[in-house]
Amino acid sequence: MRRAACRLAAALVLAGALGGCGQRAEAPAEATGGAEGYTAAYGDTLIEALTGNISGLIPNVQSDSASFDVGSLLYNGLVTRDKNLNFIGDLAESWKFSKDCLDLAIKLKRNAKWHDGQPFTADDVLFTYETMINPKTPTAYREDFKAVASVAAVDPYTLHVRYKAPYAKALQTWETWILPRHVLEKYAVAGKLRDAPQNRTDPVGTGPYRFHEWRPGEKVVLVANPEYFEGRPYLSRVVYRIIPSQATIFLELKAKGVDSAGLTALQYQRQTDYPAFRKAYHKYRYPGNAYTYLGFNLKDPRFRDARVRRAFAHAINKKALIDGVLLGLGRDATGPYKPGTWAYTAKVKTYPYDMARARALLAEVGWRPNAEGVLVKDGQPFKFELMTNRGNDERKKVAEIVQAALQELGVQVEIRVIEWAALLKEYIKRPERRFDAIVLGWGVGLDPDQYNIWHSSKTGADELNFISYANPEVDRLLEQGRSSCHQEERTKHYRRLQEVLAEDQPIIFLYFRDALPVVSSRVKRIVPAPAGIRYNFTEWFVPKQLQRYTAD
Amino acid sequence: MLGYALRRLLLALPLLVGITFISFVVIHLAPGEPTEMQDGGDLSTRSDKQMRERLREEYGLDKPLPVQYWNWLTRLSRLDFGKSFGPDARPVLEKIGQRLPVTLLLNVVEMLIIIVLAVPIGVLSATRQYSTFDKVTTVFVFVGFATPDFWLALLLMMLFGVQLGWLPISGLRSLNWEYLPFLRQQWDFLSHLILPIGVATFGGLAGFSRYMRQSMLEVVRQDYVQTARAKGLAEGVVIGKHALRNALLPIVTILGLSLPGLVGGSVIIESIFAIPGMGQLMVQAVFERDYPVIMGNLVVVSTLTLLANLVADVTYGLVDPRIRVGRRRGR
Numbered sequence: 001m002r003r004a005a006c007r008l009a010a011a012l013v014l015a016g017a018l019g020g021c022g023q024r025a026e027a028p029a030e031a032t033g034g035a036e037g038y039t040a041a042y043g044d045t046l047i048e049a050l051t052g053n054i055s056g057l058i059p060n061v062q063s064d065s066a067s068f069d070v071g072s073l074l075y076n077g078l079v080t081r082d083k084n085l086n087f088i089g090d091l092a093e094s095w096k097f098s099k100d101c102l103d104l105a106i107k108l109k110r111n112a113k114w115h116d117g118q119p120f121t122a123d124d125v126l127f128t129y130e131t132m133i134n135p136k137t138p139t140a141y142r143e144d145f146k147a148v149a150s151v152a153a154v155d156p157y158t159l160h161v162r163y164k165a166p167y168a169k170a171l172q173t174w175e176t177w178i179l180p181r182h183v184l185e186k187y188a189v190a191g192k193l194r195d196a197p198q199n200r201t202d203p204v205g206t207g208p209y210r211f212h213e214w215r216p217g218e219k220v221v222l223v224a225n226p227e228y229f230e231g232r233p234y235l236s237r238v239v240y241r242i243i244p245s246q247a248t249i250f251l252e253l254k255a256k257g258v259d260s261a262g263l264t265a266l267q268y269q270r271q272t273d274y275p276a277f278r279k280a281y282h283k284y285r286y287p288g289n290a291y292t293y294l295g296f297n298l299k300d301p302r303f304r305d306a307r308v309r310r311a312f313a314h315a316i317n318k319k320a321l322i323d324g325v326l327l328g329l330g331r332d333a334t335g336p337y338k339p340g341t342w343a344y345t346a347k348v349k350t351y352p353y354d355m356a357r358a359r360a361l362l363a364e365v366g367w368r369p370n371a372e373g374v375l376v377k378d379g380q381p382f383k384f385e386l387m388t389n390r391g392n393d394e395r396k397k398v399a400e401i402v403q404a405a406l407q408e409l410g411v412q413v414e415i416r417v418i419e420w421a422a423l424l425k426e427y428i429k430r431p432e433r434r435f436d437a438i439v440l441g442w443g444v445g446l447d448p449d450q451y452n453i454w455h456s457s458k459t460g461a462d463e464l465n466f467i468s469y470a471n472p473e474v475d476r477l478l479e480q481g482r483s484s485c486h487q488e489e490r491t492k493h494y495r496r497l498q499e500v501l502a503e504d505q506p507i508i509f510l511y512f513r514d515a516l517p518v519v520s521s522r523v524k525r526i527v528p529a530p531a532g533i534r535y536n537f538t539e540w541f542v543p544k545q546l547q548r549y550t551a552d
Numbered sequence: 553m554l555g556y557a558l559r560r561l562l563l564a565l566p567l568l569v570g571i572t573f574i575s576f577v578v579i580h581l582a583p584g585e586p587t588e589m590q591d592g593g594d595l596s597t598r599s600d601k602q603m604r605e606r607l608r609e610e611y612g613l614d615k616p617l618p619v620q621y622w623n624w625l626t627r628l629s630r631l632d633f634g635k636s637f638g639p640d641a642r643p644v645l646e647k648i649g650q651r652l653p654v655t656l657l658l659n660v661v662e663m664l665i666i667i668v669l670a671v672p673i674g675v676l677s678a679t680r681q682y683s684t685f686d687k688v689t690t691v692f693v694f695v696g697f698a699t700p701d702f703w704l705a706l707l708l709m710m711l712f713g714v715q716l717g718w719l720p721i722s723g724l725r726s727l728n729w730e731y732l733p734f735l736r737q738q739w740d741f742l743s744h745l746i747l748p749i750g751v752a753t754f755g756g757l758a759g760f761s762r763y764m765r766q767s768m769l770e771v772v773r774q775d776y777v778q779t780a781r782a783k784g785l786a787e788g789v790v791i792g793k794h795a796l797r798n799a800l801l802p803i804v805t806i807l808g809l810s811l812p813g814l815v816g817g818s819v820i821i822e823s824i825f826a827i828p829g830m831g832q833l834m835v836q837a838v839f840e841r842d843y844p845v846i847m848g849n850l851v852v853v854s855t856l857t858l859l860a861n862l863v864a865d866v867t868y869g870l871v872d873p874r875i876r877v878g879r880r881r882g883r
Contacts, residue, residue, distance in 0.1 A: 045727070047727065052836075053828075053836065055638055055639040055640045056639050056640045061639060062639045063639065064639070067639075135606065136606070138603060138606070138607055138639070139603070140603065142603065194639055194640065194641040195641050199640065199641075200640065200642070215828070216647075216650055216828060217650075217651070217827075217828020217829075217832060217833075218723065218724060218725075218826075218828050219723075219727070239727055241723065241727075241826070242826065242828070243722055243723070243826040244823040244826060244832065245823050245824045245826070247706055247824070248706075248709070248721065248722050248824055248825070248826060251706070251709050251710060251713060251714055251721050251722075252721050252722060254714045255713050255714045255717065255721055257713075257720070257721055257722070419583075421582070421583045421584030422583045422584075424583075424584075425583040425584060426583060549727070549728070
């Protein structure tokens with residue numbers, strides 16, 4: 001049975017490294033998350049590890065992922081994502097777009113309550129909107145709300161949103177955590193949300209967990225909200241321990257001091273492969289939300305010709321790269337979208353490892369080897385600098401492998417590793433773009449709109465298209481893709497976008513590294529999906545006989 | 553004596569201002585501003601120029617550097633350390649106040665253990681130079697010098713935390729701390745401190761016992777020690793009373809110099825053992841370019857350094873009558 005399931009899984013996983021079925025079998029049976037034979041029970045504590053201190057309890061005005069992790073259990077959005085990343089109602093019961101995508105009607109759930117007992121109503125949504133667009137609010141999410149023309153509460157449980165123009169991310173905007181007007185209004189109006197006492201202690205949300213305690217630098221403790229509108233979550237407590245060192249987290253994991261953590265590729269493949277660990281933890285693996293790439297300064301005449309970039313793509317053996325850098329725990333990136341998401345397509349031009357083809361392409365452009373095997377054009381040797389940031393060993397290794405590969409072609413690459421802030425400020429963001437080539441990564445959001453990264457209007461000094469890519473067709477596709485609220489239509493544009501980008505290779509897409517979380521095996525009903533494992537957190541449970549922390 | 557101390561205290565003030573000025577300039581020279589570091593490593597698709605401008609204005613970063621420094625200094629003169637630029641916007645003093653006790657406790661205990669152990673070790677290996685004891689401690693000392701503390705820490709965590717399960721690996725308290733009876737709470741807290749203090753002591757002990765040995769060796773060769781022996785005093789009295797007192801003098805200097813370290817905290821130990829102390833606070837503040845916290849930290853540490861130097865100088869007088877007497881005669 002397990003074997004059959006395994007073969008099926010193998011068939012579904014697209015081109016790229018497979019960890020082999022041995023690893024997959026360690027995760028519990030796929031459909032139920034190991035819940036069969038057990039009765040769901042309330043109780044027990046889940047101990048998680050965070051590497052960074054959280055900076056506040058109102059996530060809308062924070063920017064660190066630790067605050068988001070904690071915030072997502074304290075608050076709700078109007079909508080959220082299911083295991084396949086499709087929208088489902090959270091505080092919203094249902095919603096409907098008008099044909100022209102300009103009007104959005106949202107019906108709210110009637111049984112949601114704030115942690116202080118007050119009912120949640122449309123007025124709170126209105127308040128959150130007002131707060132987010134208030135120029136005094138220090139939030140990074142204001143941009144999302146700029147397309148909104150007006151928000152009106154028709155009655156306490158019905159909202160009407162009007163957009164200035166059709167906006168693809170309209171629904172995603174409403175994933176924003178909704179804040180309570182009756183508690184936060186006076187701080188929000190003054191732009192002092194960060195100073196609000198609820199940012200430090202006793203936050204009031206609608207979420208499945210309530211705040212219990214925060215000792216800065218030490219831990220954050222949340223307790224289950226028995227009146228949660230979707231039903232009380234099974235795990236009674238969630239403790240976030242703040243442990244800055246990855247090595248310490250790993251030891252704590254071995255000593256059962258934490259229940260869940262993300263592993264490195266090395267830990268996943270080599271250091272956790274013994275019976276006691278396999279018994280105590282389930283390992284999971286799914287593609288992460290960021291890809292690593294080799295980018296070029298397209299203002300540099302040498303890289304302007306797409307044939308040069310294609311030649312480089314042929315010269316890099318991606319399989320060997322993923323094996324070398326990630327011990328095989330990553331997936332080939334063919335474009336800027338994560339395999340398995342709705343916008344993704346595998347039907348694009350790929351560049352198999354082929355040195356002869358690479359040489360031929362370079363020769364077409366006029367780069368020919370001289371007596372020492374160095375490529376020369378117009379008397380100039382092909383020589384450039386490859387930069388990456390300090391503190392990321394993975395990128396440094398990628399740079400070294402790229403260096404070796406291009407060396408074989410006769411291209412001389414010099415690697416420079418520079419501190420992050422300095423790299424951005426002195427080289428990448430400078431208007432004159434003082435770099436030849438870079439190894440960096442892009443995080444991929446849940447929405448496929450990547451206007452800011454690829455559009456030719458976004459090449460200004462502080463903007464993100466710093467490789468200076470300009471392609472009229474890409475511009476058009478990006479514009480069309482972001483101005484529709486219908487997924488089928490958007491899919492069309494984004495599939496075409498991937499074809500063009502694959503053809504053009506403005507950057508060489510290298511890989512999506514896998515997320516490698518482990519969770520204590522006593523926790524049941526964890527079912528890995530494209531969305532990861534956390535999407536059904538409130539359904540996770542520990543059977544009574546396996547509960548470890550019983551003091552409530 | 554008092555007049556001397558007062559004069560030194562007054563002289564320290566301009567020195568402190570100088571230190572803060574240089575630090576202020578240096579930290580502002582580092583690339584990246586707090587507003588940029590905040591929106592998530594700043595290659596974020598969400599970064600919002602308008603918000604950054606507004607924050608810059610709120611923090612006063614749009615003013616020229618000398619003006620910023622002057623504002624900071626005038627606020628400081630009213631003992632207002634300002635508010636953190638971090639998204640939690642807590643007052644700097646509150647942040648430091650949360651972290652200081654742990655660091656202080658850890659380092660004071662460490663320092664006491666080091667002195668209690670290092671002085672006898674140093675004395676013994678000096679008086680029995682080239683004995684087996686001396687040789688063993690010499691080896692121990694070099695091992696102590698050469699061992700990186702993060703490595704030792706990880707090894708000890710693996711042994712006592714994972715393999716044997718005798719001691720907790722990291723943090724300050726167990727998660728069920730609140731539910732424990734009083735005595736168990738104390739033991740729980742202590743057991744969390746054993747490894748970090750042990751590791752920190754091991755490194756410090758090596759250096760300190762070496763100084764002690766060296767200093768003792770020099771004193772033992774002095775004529776007056778010979779005289780004491782010639783006079784027929786017991787060896788214990790010669791060493792314990794006459795030699796030791798003089799040998800302790802350089803140790804006082806070193807102690808004085810390590811006082812500021814008591815407040816600064818060790819980044820490595822704190823990060824590995826997940827102890828929320830001053831070292832971690834400072835490092836995080838530097839990464840986030842949280843200027844008020846960095847400067848607040850610096851003021852606290854440099855004030856203590858200056859004070860410690862002063863105390864060390866005054867203590868000389870107490871430990872060494874020659875200095876005291878010399879000064880009186882000089883006047």
